[in-house]
Amino acid sequence: MKALSDAENQLKEKAEALKKELVTLANNSIPTLTKARTILQNQFDFSEVRLSSDKHADDKLMVLEGWVPKENEKNLLAYLETTHVYFEGKDPEKEDKVPVKLKNTSFASLFESIGTLFSLPNYKELDLTPFFAPFFAFSLAFA
Known part of the structure; x- marks a missing residue:
C-alpha cells in the first residue's frame, strides 16, 4: 500500500513539473x-493586394486605390515617404x-451585430450602436 502511495506522489510531482515546463x-x-503570425498575415495581405491591383506597363506599374482611417493617416504617410512609390491622398x-x-466602447461593441442587421451608418451619419443597449435591456426585462 505504501508503495502505491509513493508511486502516486511521484506521479503527481512529475505531472506538476510537466505543467510548469509547459x-x-x-x-x-x-x-x-x-511575430510569425504577423509576418504571415502581412505576406498574405500583400499577395492579395498584388492580385487585386490594376497592372500597367507590362506589370511594372501597379495602381492601388483604398481608404485609410484618419487615425492611421500619419503612420501611412510616414511609411510611404520611406518607400520608392508615388502616392496621392485626398479627402473623400x-x-x-x-x-x-x-x-x-467595449460595452457598445457588443451590440454592433444588431446594428449591422439593419445597416451601417454612412460616413457622415451618427452611429446608433450605443443606443441599442438600453432598448435591448428593456426588451429583455418586459419579455
Whole structure:
C-alpha cells in the first residue's frame, strides 16, 4: 500500500513539473508565434493586394486605390515617404461611398451585430450602436 502511495506522489510531482515546463514553454513561445503570425498575415495581405491591383506597363506599374482611417493617416504617410512609390491622398468627396469603421466602447461593441442587421451608418451619419443597449435591456426585462 505504501508503495502505491509513493508511486502516486511521484506521479503527481512529475505531472506538476510537466505543467510548469509547459507554462514556461508557452510563455517563451507566444512572442515568437505572434511575430510569425504577423509576418504571415502581412505576406498574405500583400499577395492579395498584388492580385487585386490594376497592372500597367507590362506589370511594372501597379495602381492601388483604398481608404485609410484618419487615425492611421500619419503612420501611412510616414511609411510611404520611406518607400520608392508615388502616392496621392485626398479627402473623400460627397459622392464617394466611404467604408464605415465603427468606433465604440467595449460595452457598445457588443451590440454592433444588431446594428449591422439593419445597416451601417454612412460616413457622415451618427452611429446608433450605443443606443441599442438600453432598448435591448428593456426588451429583455418586459419579455
